[in-house]
Amino acid sequence: MRLLVIEDDLTLRESLVRKLSDAGFAVEQAADGKEGLYFAEEYPIDLAIIDLGLPEVSGLEIIRKVRAEGKTYPILILTARDRWEDKVDGLSAGADDYVVKPFHFEEISARVNALLRRSGGWASSQLDAGPVSLDMSRQELKVSGEAIELTSFEYKIIEYLMVRAGKVISKSELTDRLYDQDFERDSNVIEVFIGRLRKKMDPDNTIKPIETLRGRGYRFALERNQSG
């Protein structure tokens, strides 16, 4: 998943970006409103974390512009302004949730996960589809109740596919969203990971969780057990 963090405070931004990267996200960062707006409009992004008090272009303005362009990815507001007036302004401008400064990182990561899941149409952080169940808060994958050991790249791929269950995801989208820019863009890598995932999740080739659509990409094929 590719996140965008727009925050002008260096310490705060660096720590956020580091922790989000550690949590397995690809993270873009911007230090002011102008740069932030550019990223928000031009980059393939799954979620944006936007500080409201930014230099150059205010956070509210970025949110309004992004929404006016029809972009629907979730937006999480970071704000030092705690009055309801400010929160309501941000939410009506098009943001989806807010976190008031100062915050604990766990708060941010919980909100981010909830928003991402929500944008995929899931109601809880436990994604259940057939025998497969993914716990996003624990980053744990189970098939028929048995925990499956995954590398972090494998986890990222299955999470990305499962959150968007039923949708076709191209290889280039997967490389774009899952890895940082400087990653070697070799689509064979994705194929290798998908193959490994299939083997781990479905050694007998009976449930077929991941479908390959030739020339188009991949799809998580199992029906959701519940949706939000």
Added chain:
Amino acid sequence: MYSLSSRLLISVSFLLLLFFGITIAVLNTAFTEAGEQARRDILDGHLVALLAAAEPDDNDELALPDRLREPRFGQIGSGLYGELRNESGEVIWRSQSALGLEIPEGVTPELGNHLFAREQLIDETPLLTLSLAVEWEFDDESSKSYVFKVAESLDSFNAQIAGFRGQLFGWFAAVAATMLLAFSFLLRGLMKPLRKIETEIGEIESGDRASLSNKFPTELTGVARNMNLLIDSERARSDRYRFTLDNLAHSLKTPLAAMRALLGDQQNANFGERFNEQIDRMDEIVRYQLRKPAASVADNLVLQSVNVDKEITRLIDGLKKVYHDKHPEFDVSVEPGMQFRGDTGDFLELAGNLLDNACKWCKKKVRISVVPSAGAKAIASGMVLCVADDGPGIPQDAADALLQRGMRLDESTPGHGIGLAVVKDIARSYGGQLSIKDSKLGGAEITVSIPPVTSAR
């Protein structure tokens, strides 16, 4: 520059000019006409006297004696002249006073008629003349026509009129000047209270005075009173800010001290946890102080009207996003057209905190109703805001404690206590109250009642 005094003075001057102008014109005309009428009467008398003195002579012609009863006919250049002409217009008699003068013949009136005219001597001396054409019957029953004419110089009359006019203008000018002078003194007196207000405000600014005195004329007491209200509310507000700031600064000192102490004790096993505790404490203090009410009843003069329906809708739309997963069911009932007199931020703070708490604690249902205060006629006056949920509710002793101090009830749901404490503060600053009871939905029901704004004062 726009000045009340100069405006008044200019308009009064115009009025005076207009009135005096008309008066002078009327008086002048009346005086001139009366004077001229008098002259005509006198001239008529002289003519009659001439007629009476005329006698036919031996040649069957009319003749007048050398000496007439009116001595001015006999004095050369006296200004009163007589003349008699025959049918063919020849002068057959002329008074001695007209010696060396040529009285213009003028228009001959019809037989038996008088004719007044204004004529001039050769030297342009203006004359008022009266001519009378008569048919004179002699003893032998023959008759001839004659024209009697008397003329009087208007020099003295004109001089008289001019004198009168001069006096008229003089007096009126003097009266007008006196009136304007008196008026400007009057104005100066009238404007004095205004200047006094200005001086007193200046004194308030420089700190020499606390409020405007009450020694103002009736028309200005309202202004002075409202000014005092404004000054008081501004002062109360700045006091409030100073107090808040003071509180804030002091209350941050303790956690700061604790943090410094912790830094000297980094081997402490719970260092991170303790440090975080202090940060949370500071955060809570700052949050609480920042969310204090912006307005209060004392700020009557600066209150706005808040569209309750619109703001509640905005709030609920926002909360639906934030509580997307929980998906509470909102039951909203707002009196149509309901207005809240106060600060928009304060209103959002009231409704936002209550709704947020309700969403946090509810199982599924959140109910909000906003109605005008009972008995209040105008919708804008007073408000009863009631938020209920179907959550666990708040036990009575905890509710009392919450209302007392705004302490935190449950550490696992941060901000509950702060939210209610803020609501309580805002309600109180608007002269209202907060009450907590059990809701029919099963959870807590929190009611904020704000009394009507008493604007009549």
